[in-house]
């Protein structure tokens with residue numbers, strides 16, 4: 001295997017190793033360059049995690065690097081809120097922030113400043129690690145992120161069961177014989193809350209060894225198309241279906257706890273809790289025959305190596321936390337928890353709370369340490385529901401949000417009620433966006449601070465090794481030097497912290513970084529902080545935090561106590577990363593619950609079951625809408641890259657032929673999709689991939705809003721699904737938005 005990190009020779013380009021930061025598959029790329037040009041992007045076959053896999057978005061990292069619309073200089077409004085965004089120097093941009101932001105907090109309190117983080121902030125170590133620091137410095141209750149448009153139900157369920165928000169169980173795809181995928185389409189998304197590059201190849205291997213893939217999804221997706229069985233569930237009915245599967249296990253005497261038995265709490269409570277969810281009672285609601293439900297429960301119980309995995313389709317609904325929980329309950333009651341071929345936990349080399357502190361026991365998780373001012377929604381994992389941000393800005397009174405710092409997020413397109421949020425953002429006294437584009441959200445800011453190209457940054461995946469199909473540790477240095485004068489984003493975040501702390505815009509951010517790290521070390525009980533800081537030299541910023549986390553992690557060198565253990569230098573010396581082996585059983589040490597047990601029946605979840613039972617009696621809506629992902633798109637922000645944007649129109653409304661006929665809509669005709677007076681239009685794609693009564697439209701489109709500067713995306717803007725979705729609909733436990741199965745009216749645009 002040739003080393004990808006090779007210097008250029010006269011005719012050979014230089015090769016670099018780069019971990020793709022664009023989605024959760026985290027593929028290792030080989031990037032060939034000549035001078036400042038990217039010549040080629042390929043999957044790097046020497047990568048320990050991804051084995052050479054990549055998708056078209058990975059290739060488009062070249063377009064992203066060269067995109068003329070990508071910001072390289074701050075934009076500011078010199079003349080107040082209604083003046084235009086104009087290029088400015090970094091000093092001028094930060095001076096404006098220092099002039100405007102602290103007085104707002106001083107006059108109205110810390111909660112007057114909202115912090116909003118988007119999806120890319122999970123994919124960049126500098127953003128994730130320093131947003132956490134910004135959060136502590138700001139001390140505001142108004143923290144929002146894409147998590148409440150996404151996986152918060154999964155994190156809450158796992159947190160309640162295992163004691164930490166990121167102790168999310170993973171399918172052991174390399175060894176399972178039966179994989180049930182619910183509400184996920186990894187062939188398009190490349191996996192989520194599960195870092196599993198080349199799902200297709202792994203599914204092929206599963207089938208080659210005689211295993212089966214079952215997909216539960218309203219739509220016959222790309223993943224469903226390669227499955228052995230596809231169950232077209234009615235949108236929003238996952239909790240009821242899963243409860244009926246659990247019911248069947250008890251009803252038919254199929255419960256078998258397996259090796260996890262000594263660590264399981266709450267089996268008896270579960271039996272009682274699901275008593276009302278007979279397959280016969282839920283069948284019509286789920287659109288799945290009772291016998292099919294019973295047979296799936298039997299298959300799961302009878303297959304020695306089986307596992308159920310669920311993702312966004314079953315999270316972004318009003319019973320998202322219940323559904324996520326019941327998936328793990330099914331795995332536990334069929335003896336597939338913590339066994340090879342079943343559901344296992346990763347053991348990440350760095351940053352995993354389930355490798356820190358006392359093994360096997362901890363404080364567990366709590367919600368509701370504070371509540372939303374207006375709705376009273378509980379804080380979950382430090383966050384409030386992002387769909388409520390517009391109200392918090394628009395509604396007068398003490399505690400009103402008057403300023404915002406938005407980090408790599410585009411809630412104007414990505415959150416239900418985004419159009420109203422756009423109006424709300426204009427009511428703010430001051431707004432800062434850190435983004436690489438002037439997108440539909442950043443265009444409302446007073447200051448935009450641009451981030452670097454991914455090729456100008458070093459990379460270590462902070463959360464994803466905690467969710468990976470295999471344990472590895474990987475790091476890459478920047479491919480290119482960053483442009484002179486443009487700071488890395490972690491330093492921009494530090495400068496914002498300095499401003500909020502009253503140190504001023506001219507503060508020495510590296511000294512502040514030292515100060516914050518020393519604080520961290522003292523809080524975690526390190527006696528000789530100076531010695532640790534010295535041992536971490538010469539690393540700086542996020543790399544320094546990674547080195548610290550690796551060295552004090554489960555495979556680390558323990559600062560000399562474990563000679564040969566991991567350090568960032570050792571990881572960096574291996575392009576392609578260090579393989580730490582396949583997933584292993586981790587009970588009980590992975591647990592951080594107060595009881596030291598897996599909590600199969602958390603009271604908060606049991607208490608929510610009657611709501612799911614009551615929903616069985618509600619009449620179904622005539623027409624509901626669900627989302628859809630395409631491999632050439634990524635939420636709202638990769639539509640500006642020419643290699644991805646070309647090809648057929650992707651923002652189409654898929655309709656079943658029977659619905660199309662009933663509504664008088666032909667393929668290619670324009671349909672109006674509306675709810676409560678909100679209305680969008682999209683071209684129809686007639687297909688029997690969606691069942692009758694279900695329409696599918698992708699999210700992240702709608703690039704025709706004034707102010708944004710995305711020239712390629714604006715050529716085919718698409719319709720913004722979230723403009724019709726309903727900001728009032730949430731899962732009350734997690735605060736997560738309901739994005740799927742929302743009732744809409746569809747008609748022909750005459």
Ligand SMILES: Nc1nc2c(c(=O)[nH]1)N[C@H]1C(S)=C(S)[C@@H](COP(=O)(O)OP(=O)(O)OC[C@H]3O[C@@H](n4cnc5c(=O)[nH]c(N)nc54)[C@H](O)[C@@H]3O)O[C@H]1N2
Nearest residue numbers: 118119149150408409410411414434435451635636637699
């Ligand atoms: N209806 C519907 N809505 C959805 C979903 C759905 O399935 N259906 N999915 C939801 C999900 S899962 C998610 S995660 C959210 C995503 O919601 P958001 O995170 O709000 O949206 P993104 O489109 O990911 O926008 C990310 C922004 O980050 C910027 N960015 C990219 N790289 C960097 C960087 O290095 N630094 C900085 N500072 N900025 C950067 C991009 O320019 C873009 O503006 O959308 C959600 N919305």
Ligand SMILES: Nc1nc2c(c(=O)[nH]1)N[C@H]1C(S)=C(S)[C@@H](COP(=O)(O)OP(=O)(O)OC[C@H]3O[C@@H](n4cnc5c(=O)[nH]c(N)nc54)[C@H](O)[C@@H]3O)O[C@H]1N2
Nearest residue numbers: 183184185189192235236311312313630631633634635740
């Ligand atoms: N190409 C591409 N890749 C991406 C993204 C992207 O936008 N584009 N976004 C990234 C992000 S931020 C995330 S969070 C992940 C998400 O990764 P996935 O969870 O795999 O996301 P989707 O492909 O949207 O798959 C969700 C599936 O749920 C189905 N579904 C809808 N409603 C229901 C329901 O009520 N019940 C059930 N059982 N299924 C339902 C949908 O039809 C869809 O097929 O993808 C990531 N990867």
Ligand code: SF4
Nearest residue numbers: 020023026027055058
């Ligand atoms: S699947 Fe594509 S976007 Fe995701 S990490 Fe791999 S190359 Fe990047």
Ligand SMILES: [Mo]
Nearest residue numbers: 119146150151
């Ligand atoms: Mo997401």
